[in-house]
Amino acid sequence: MIGPSGCGKSTFLRCLNRMNDTVSGCIVRGKIALDGTNIYGDKTEIVELRSRVGMVFQRPNPFPKSIYDNVAYGPRIHGLVDSRTDLDEVVESSLRKAGLWEEVKDRMDQPATGLSGGQQQRLCIARTIAITPEVILMDEPCSALDPIATAKIEELIAELKESFSIVIVTHSMQQASRVSDRTAYFHLGRLVEVNPTKQVFEDPEHRLTRDYIGGRFG
Numbered sequence: 605m606i607g608p609s610g611c612g613k614s615t616f617l618r619c620l621n622r623m624n625d626t627v628s629g630c631i632v633r634g635k636i637a638l639d640g641t642n643i644y645g646d647k648t649e650i651v652e653l654r655s656r657v658g659m660v661f662q663r664p665n666p667f668p669k670s671i672y673d674n675v676a677y678g679p680r681i682h683g684l685v686d687s688r689t690d691l692d693e694v695v696e697s698s699l700r701k702a703g704l705w706e707e708v709k710d711r712m713d714q715p716a717t718g719l720s721g722g723q724q725q726r727l728c729i730a731r732t733i734a735i736t737p738e739v740i741l742m743d744e745p746c747s748a749l750d751p752i753a754t755a756k757i758e759e760l761i762a763e764l765k766e767s768f769s770i771v772i773v774t775h776s777m778q779q780a781s782r783v784s785d786r787t788a789y790f791h792l793g794r795l796v797e798v799n800p801t802k803q804v805f806e807d808p809e810h811r812l813t814r815d816y817i818g819g820r821f822g
């Protein structure tokens with residue numbers, strides 16, 4: 605999801621796991637279907653929805669806990685594991701999938717806040733995938749990271765998209781064209797266009813998209 609700052613990308617993303625429910629004055633109209641079921645329907649359990657639709661934020665926000673406990677948190681509260689051995693396995697495999705295992709395996713008991721920004725963001729990704737969501741929402745996950753840490757997250761996204769649906773907001777058109785299969789363009793709180801990424805960048809359907817891609821505003 606791309607578009608000028610303030611055009612509603614984060615707001616839209618937060619509709620996808622009902623994060624806006626807690627924002628007073630926020631009105632959500634319409635339907636959002638996950639596997640055909642409207643997540644704004646009466647039967648939706650918010651806790652279950654959020655376990656299916658995980659989220660990674662703009663600034664890495666690890667809990668003030670150990671590296672291990674950060675990743676173990678979700679499986680513990682959702683009761684996904686019966687034994688310490690199972691939990692150890694989930695923690696290790698999540699950290700491996702997040703490309704962080706080798707860097708942290710010898711300091712699992714140390715505070716997560718001691719990691720670098722890029723490592724913290726990969727830890728947040730490990731924390732999200734530990735509960736095996738179907739969809740992962742990422743709101744400008746690289747905006748607080750340097751180019752090397754950003755490249756690592758992009759590599760990771762390329763791997764993770766084999767197993768999860770990823771919805772990512774980015775202010776970088778280059779990043780959108782590198783990591784995504786489909787691109788959505790937002791303008792003044794509206795979704796203007798969503799199409800295959802190649803088309804959006806080479807032959808967009810809407811004039812507003814063309815102006816933005818062409819650098820005429822934003």
Ligand SMILES: Nc1ncnc2c1ncn2[C@@H]1O[C@H](COP(=O)(O)OP(=O)(O)O)[C@@H](O)[C@H]1O
Binds near residue numbers: 607609611613615794
């Ligand atoms: N569809 C909308 N209708 C009304 N207000 C909106 C809408 N989309 C966004 N906003 C408001 O506009 C502001 C910027 O939105 P935000 O989602 O943070 O933009 P972005 O992430 O693209 O920078 C916020 O105050 C948000 O509440």
Ligand SMILES: [Mg+2]
Binds near residue numbers: 613614615743
């Ligand atoms: Mg935003």
